[in-house]
Amino acid sequence: MSTQHTRRLALPSAILRHTALLATGALILIPFVWMVSLSIKPPGEIFRASFSFWPEQFYGLENYTRALTEAPLPQYMLNGVIVCTMIVVLQVAVCAPAAYALAKLDFPGRNLLFAMVLIALLLPHEVLALPLFILGYQIGILNTYAALILPYIVSPFGIFLFRQFFKTIPDDVIHAARLDGLSEFAIVWKIMVPMALPAIIAFGIFSVVSHWNSLFWPLIAVRDQNLMPPPLGIMAFKNEEAGNDYGPLMAAATIVVAPLIAAFLSAQRWFVEGLTGGAVK
């Protein structure tokens, strides 16, 4: 919008804008603030129910220590990191070559393959959970990392997104690479992927955020506490603690939420792009 438009926004309306946005912002933040507040309060203060954010007696150390030692929370976090990393690496490894073939090569069956990608894009993973559970059972991978990773190693959305981006790379670049003697495989990894890095990063953020946060499939795929990703782990912790020992529970919740929030605040643009990119484009 032009400066002319902004200038017309006189002082009273500017104040109104900030007041309104600070009010809605504060409301939005209440759950986060309350979570952190309870995570540093001793049980007595939690049950006395006061409005104050800061505790009279700082109990953070005890709560966070208990969260980290009574439940295998570090293990949950590690599981989350392992699973998300494996998924995103495999997704790029599987989707980038396929997207290149769809974007830049001519071969019989290309339209059919692309139609399959579009149809797969329609299918919500929850619908496929039952057959995938049976498949996991048949090949004996239930209750392993493999069960958490397998359903996601091909991402129709990833193929779609990469194909769109690869299409914008000029054909001359590929001609030149072929004249230099690069194989098609090398063209994907040495030319296309580096040139499409913004799309790869945006997709990576989308993938990591959705799998770090996901509860539905892990709930089905693993029972062993040592394999649980953070959302499932914290749910198990809540059920064990009978949900009433709020201090350590809130500390655990804070620890689970913190990494993504820290990453988001340090790379806001990338996150907004990654999480809405597919939708906006």
Next chain:
Amino acid sequence: MSIAASSAEQQAGSASVTPATRAALRRQRISETLAAWALAGPALLLLVTLFFLPVFAVFAIALTDWQFGASSLSFVGFDNFREVFADEGFRASLINTILYAVIVVPGTIMLGLVIALLIESGKSCRAFYRAIHFLPFMATLTAMAIAWEALLHPTIGLVNQTLASLGLPTANWLRDANTVLPVLAMIGIWQNLGYAMVLFLAGLKSIPQDLYDAADIDGADLWLDRLRTVTLPMLGPVTMFVFIVVALRAFETFDTVQVLTQGGPGHASEMLLFTLYRESFEYLRTGYGASVAVVFLAIVVTLTLIQARVMDKRVHYQ
């Protein structure tokens, strides 16, 4: 036109097409096809194994009386679907999901739009406000649901404390059949409004300045006039798109139900994905669960196809 083939043609140049160049051309085509299938092969195999066979399997299982672990099964036609729709629990679940969406979708759109308009109406602190409002969308919902549970706790929760201190009636929000669904919907709005806001901000950016200038000339001096004559009409397509995307997310709600209510009290907060999960994986009523999955798929596909049409319109529109 394929690159490899076209480069082969270039190599052939203007010379007359001899059998030798034709053979070279064919060799190049074959090698391009082989390369393409080698590159796309793993993805194809995985798409078939992880998407297409499972979706066929869901339809097949829905037509049988199979139970997970049972060694025999028989074809029962549409019996499972009849049972699903006759089941009070499922009907409650379907109605709850629709009611939930009916609250969440307009709530999210209105708040998202208002916040986007407020942010865009000034220059300062845009990134800051956008970040705050977007935060719930990417925070782990399972963990945040636990924070919400603490806020909504009947005696020590902040919500009831605040209401009590203002002299307003309090409630046991998550255990009362009358309040549980609206409360879950509030959490849904809280989680999604930042997403709607970001989509609206993108929509606002794409409105050409000329239209505002034209509105100025036409005497639309007030902010409200410009909003009514330019901004809102131009946001029509984006709004339709946000509507579908948020509706899809509303229908796919699972985490809050699983963590906070388990569908209760009674069936008061049972929603489709929770029913799907419970029937398939807790009660192991496999055929029934598959039928619920088919119904869920039908709803999601319908919404997505509407979205595809809307996206088409948007492209023509610009």
